[in-house]
Amino acid sequence: MQSNQAVGNTSSLIEEIIDKSGQPIELCFQCQKCAAGCSMGRFTDYSPNQIIRLIQHGLIDKVLDSNMIWLCSSCEICGARCPNGINMAEVMDCLKAMAISKNIVSVKNVKKFHDSFLGSVKLNGRVHEATMMMTYKIKTMDLFSDIDLGMKMFVKGKLHILPKRTKDRARLSRVFTRTANKQK
Amino acid sequence: MEFSYYPGCSLESSAKEYNQSAMAVAKALGITLNEIEDWVCCGATSAHSTNHKLSYALPAINISLAQNAGNDIVVPCASCYSRLKKTDLLLRNNPEERKEIEDIADFNYEGKLEIVSVLELFAKKLPKEELKSKVKKNLSGLKLACYYGCLTVRPPEICFENPENPDSMDTVMKAIGAEPVRWSYKTECCGASLSLTATGTVNKMVARIVDMAAEAGANAIVTACPLCQMNLEVRRNESNSNMPVFYFTELIALALGIPECKDWFAKHIVDPRQLLKSLSLI
Structure with missing residues (x-):
């Protein structure tokens, strides 16, 4: 996996999520097209691009505690518009699975x-x-x-x-x- | 044309009129739909949100059951369509996961069937003039906001048309004499399965869609998804609109002169009969 942008233990976290979701989240350059189209963005604590940014910083606890991963309706607008081919709905499913396995379910x-x-x-x-x-x-x-x-x-x-x-x-x-x- | 048919759970219960109208319209247009024997739930949002393998194994069971008949699978529900199509793509393109899903669901994937949404069937597979030539009653005066929602058009790899500005439903509605309006909320999300879990949020999402349809000059909304139809009818507390929400197959049935459509209209939570009477359509 090619997540050589990350340093320290954030690298293994990014690799784990790339591996489990099958999505190249290391390519996200924060253009925010996903946030602009997000159906649930008005109601959630973080937008999809912010979730990726938190992962890039290794802040997994904040991600798993976010209501975004559970309120995401899987409408797939974010993935359809991502210029880097990141299907964010798949990333959200992967994060929900991680949250369940750690028994941290915010919603x-x-x-x-x-x-x-x-x-x-x-x-x-x-x-x-x-x-x-x-x-x-x-x-x-x-x-x-x-x-x-x-x-x-x-x-x-x-x-x-x-x-x-x-x-x-x-x-x-x-x-x-x-x-x-x-x-x- | 002959197909296998996967109705899905909603169409046996809350969306009965979608099932009955899709079957009746297909029959009237000379299309045979054979319900897959002993089909199982596709797992929907709940499976893909909580269990990756299960979310592919459940649709795989249905694909395996349809393989015996050898006909492409027609699916009316947008969510079922999405799950079956995604599973078919995974089994087709990912040998490693295919082996695993085959072992879980006890079958060998042949890769010969296409997953077809019922909208795609009537808009793209059926020859263009076929529907028009069978229309008995033009639905003139019926101004429709064609609402596609999410999973019929996204992600782009499963979509059979433009995911940002789809027009297949608009084309079908024009063919039966109705008048689709131009509007910007065709592919917005209705809130889907959050309807039960985050009702206040879904109320806001639905009100915006219904109000925008009204602002665009529509007197009804038309859908191709049981969950969209349900949410748009029952989660509109924050809107003052009383515009009905049809399944597109019900309106085709009305245009083809299929008498059962009156029974289906009576099942709606927002009764559409007053509007149809005012336009002399029933």
Whole structure:
């Protein structure tokens, strides 16, 4: 990996993130096109280019503690416009994985949502929206928001009581087992 | 034309009308869509945000199931499309990861199938005059803000047209007699799955999109994504607009004279029937 711009232990951090994300973050020259287009930039503590700058300075704790990595909606505007071909959404996914492995999750609701979603997939093979949302609400103890919306959807036949489950759950189970704790 | 069809989880539930309209329109246009037997969830944002390998292994299962039939895979949901297309590109171009994903998902990747979004199918694969020749009712008077969102057009390597200023949906809407407006928010993000986790933020993002569509002179928004459609309908508290949000396939169905479209319109959280009646379209 070619991250020879960095010095000291920042070099190994940059190399680790380049390796895990597959993105050439050492090429970032802070043009801020990503920041200009960022869908979430108005709501987050750092912009995408600032996240890269923090990594270049070896300030990984600040990065992992940032709400940006969890509020990033993966809209992929940043990557589409980057003149250096850095797909920032991939970098964000890599940083989320690092944060999870270190048990530093700054926006806990988002992680709880992902857990509820994948829990439903693991159980049924497909997401069952009604139970997935209930699981999320119990995990976050946010029991009352969107109740009126849920009722409207139910009345309009958009939420089913029973899940549609896939048949080959043995294969599904193998996939979940083989990918558990297997971060790139 | 015959394809394998991957509906995805939303289309079985909250976005039923997208599924039913896509199937009905395909049938009316002589396109056969065969639902992939025993398909599994693509993993969506939750898988790629938390587990890299799982996010490729789940779509790989669906590609392996479709390989038996040998037809290209049509996908209506923008998020499912993105995950399947990204997985196909990884399996095609990265031998090391391909071997690993093949071992995880128990299959051999053949690389013979193309992943096609349902928008791409009707806008690019279908001969141009085919749709126009079957229109029974021109949707004149319907001024539409065509909203593409994120994952149909980005990243550029999975996109089938200009990622900054796409026009495939505009072209299809023109072919059925509707009037797309020019606006700048075609490819903005609706907030996607943050709708449940950061609702206040998503309310602000959606209000801006809906208000800009109104300012551009549209009387409805049209989408090709179940999550965009849902968010634009239900997270607009900070906007005063009551403009409806259609799936583009519902409007094609209306133009083709498919009677079931009335049932689909009744399912919307923001009821579009008053607008359609005022334009004498239903």
